[in-house]
Amino acid sequence: GALLNLGTHRLEEARRKGPASPRRKKKINEAIEFYKRAIAVSPTYALAFSQLGTALQMAGDTGAAVSMMKQAVRLDPTHANAWFKLAHSSYRVGDWPTAKAGYRRVTELEPSRSDAHLNLGIGAQEQGDTQLAIEAFKSAVAIDPNQKDVWVNLGHLLLSNGDAAEAKHCFAVRYNSTPPRWIKGWEILGSFNLKIPVRKTME
Numbered sequence: 001g002a003l004l005n006l007g008t009h010r011l012e013e014a015r016r017k018g019p020a021s022p023r024r025k026k027k028i029n030e031a032i033e034f035y036k037r038a039i040a041v042s043p044t045y046a047l048a049f050s051q052l053g054t055a056l057q058m059a060g061d062t063g064a065a066v067s068m069m070k071q072a073v074r075l076d077p078t079h080a081n082a083w084f085k086l087a088h089s090s091y092r093v094g095d096w097p098t099a100k101a102g103y104r105r106v107t108e109l110e111p112s113r114s115d116a117h118l119n120l121g122i123g124a125q126e127q128g129d130t131q132l133a134i135e136a137f138k139s140a141v142a143i144d145p146n147q148k149d150v151w152v153n154l155g156h157l158l159l160s161n162g163d164a165a166e167a168k169h170c171f172a173v174r175y176n177s178t179p180p181r182w183i184k185g186w187e188i189l190g191s192f193n194l195k196i197p198v199r200k201t202m203e
Helices: 002-015 022-041 046-058 062-075 080-092 096-109 114-127 130-143 148-160 164-174 179-192
Strands: none
Touching (some): 002 022, 002 046, 062 080, 080 096, 096 114, 130 148
């Protein structure tokens, strides 16, 4: 526990430094060493592997981070944060199947985590899996209706999927307008076939 806490303290210090700060790199490296020592003491400590993965990700070694996260979820399949980190790191290295499975696992373990539904939707959208993206975005806004850019993504997908009525509702929610006031704008949108800006950034 003490080594893990020391590592976590170093990561917190690193996050307070600028991205190019030499002290940030130093703190991250110190955290990595503390986590490695924690693992040497307790090789089945899932949280230590998860935290080591986080530190390695911050150090820019995404491949090693993925390996640590995989070990964390092997040791503790109920560790939702480790699954989320595994999914996120896997997405960053272009491994969508692993990322998809990871985000799905998070939504099973913690159904109210809107960030997992959101990231699953963003990844699915980029992969062209429209149905999965729609389902994921619907879950995300059901949990947190204030994610206005997600309403835009969802509306865009529904529109491309031929569901104009539901898409209209999504855009209306996004732009805080009641349907009667929004009808003219909707007609203009349809006439010019404007491209709706879509959120692409993975959180």
